[in-house]
Amino acid sequence: MTSQPKLGPVELPDTRARHTVEQLLQGSGVTLNGNAPHDLRVYHPGFFSRVLRHGTLGLGESYMDGWWECDRIDEMAHLLLRQGLGAHAKTRADRLKYRLQAGVMNLQSRARAYIVGKAHYDLGNDLFERMLDDTMCYSCGYWKDADSLHQAQVAKLDLACRKLQLEPGMRVLDIGCGWGSFAEHAARHYGVEVTGITISQEQSELARRRCAGLPVEILLEDYRDLEGTFDRIVSIGMFEHVGHRNYATYFDTVQQLLADDGLFVLHTIGSNTSEISADPWIHRYIFPNGVLPAIKHIADASERRLLMEDWQNFGPDYDKTLMAWLTNFDTHWPEIADRYNERTRRMFRYYLSVCAGAFRARDLQLWQVVYSRQRDRRYDAPR
Known part of the structure; x- marks a missing residue:
């Protein structure tokens, strides 16, 4: 057409x-x-x-x-x-189709884990470099004291670092490291060693270049294949790809990898309801097999595995983040227009705009949750 x-x-x-x-x-x-x-x-x-x-x-x-x-x-x-x-x-047919798919098969299994990487994150680093800021953060910025997208993204990275109480020499795991934004920030400013994992070939290659010379290892790997022990674990904008059938496995994995005195920060978009569903357009064109967790899903899966220390919601900040990405996208599109078609341009404009509207309407949330394994500690979350 x-x-x-x-x-x-x-x-x-x-x-x-x-x-x-x-x-x-x-x-x-x-x-x-x-x-x-x-x-x-x-x-x-x-x-x-x-x-x-x-x-x-x-x-x-x-x-x-x-x-x-x-x-x-x-x-x-x-x-x-x-x-x-x-x-x-969503039409009744769409709802039924997704429920049948999610009920019969594990849409986010090991075998299917790399689908979203190839479909979305591998679309082209040149596109994302123009849409995002210099940090290459592809998740919600923290605008409390920020006047620009870059300031908001640096503030978000530093907020996670402070919540993790990072100290030099610590071993840190970044589950879903993207283009290496957190790994680079934490290693450069807090003196920690970081292992980052992603399911995107394009992300892994760029992340390695960005973190060259720092104590950072970037792996093209699924979280379920990890081994070892880490002092701290962070996961920013990845839990949306885990899926309800795998929430228990995800938290089991974190529990097994986290040191006894460790801390874990989970940063994820959240749904207001616990219905297992996905927007049909987003599911087909942006994030295949993605599904948003509800508070109930996270609480049920983490119960008896980890101790929840803090839960912060700054969902309205995602509205500002998405609109800043849209401005960048529109401004820099002419630089890459010869490498993408008009349909792709309209797809991204619609995606960024609709999601901004959803956060503005408080239809979606953004949570940072802090977990520990110790019950004899006092934890005061920074803001």
Whole structure:
């Protein structure tokens, strides 16, 4: 399918599908072909029936195909979610399909662990280098005292280091190290030795280059294959790929690898409900086999394995982080446009914008949880 010419919204007949969509939008503040930045401008007559048939999958795909436009997709998503339209986001067929898949097979098994690496993280370091800041952090920044994306990401890295109470010479494990941002920061500023693991070939290669000369080892490895003992363990933005069938195994692994007097920091996006589900569009185009944990999932899996010392939520900071990434992406896109197609550009713009709107609506959360193995210590979490 090709994009429609942007000559102005098409005058569409008052079909049943359009009428249904208009009813759903009532009271949200979002209108069809309106003048506000968050309004939908429809360019294809099949848009309405496609969205009604396929929910968020149809909405996202039709945007990628150029069937509609919106100047502020982030604010559109925020308004729709605030109105409660998130409940209509996934069709019954989508919900049933995911439940059957998740119930019959382990979508995040060892054999499938590298799928998301190849599909998303290996898409191209040149793209992520332009979207992210110099730290190459691909997770929520901490904006408490920050005025820029870079300051927020450095603050997030340092917050995790301070929560871990790092000291020179400690052995630290970074589960899901990405492009080596935490490993580099901790080794350079706290004098620790870091082993980082990732399931992305592209991430591992760049992380090794970034950490050259530092006491950092980067491995292309699944967390379930690790051995050894570490004084501290951190996992930033990786738990979203673990899956409910593997939560117990994940915390068993951390417990086995963590020294008796060790600390573990878990940094993850969280869901407000414990329903096992995934957004169909995100599942297909961004993070295959990803699923967000709820408080219940984390609590149940860590109970009797580790002692929860602190739980911090700074979900609204992800809104600012995503919008900063979107600004970077738009600004630097011309530099890489010849290496990617227009569909990829629209896919990333939609992904970043919709996720920002979801955090703005408090539909999603961002948690940092601190664990220990000792019951005779007092832990005061920094902020």
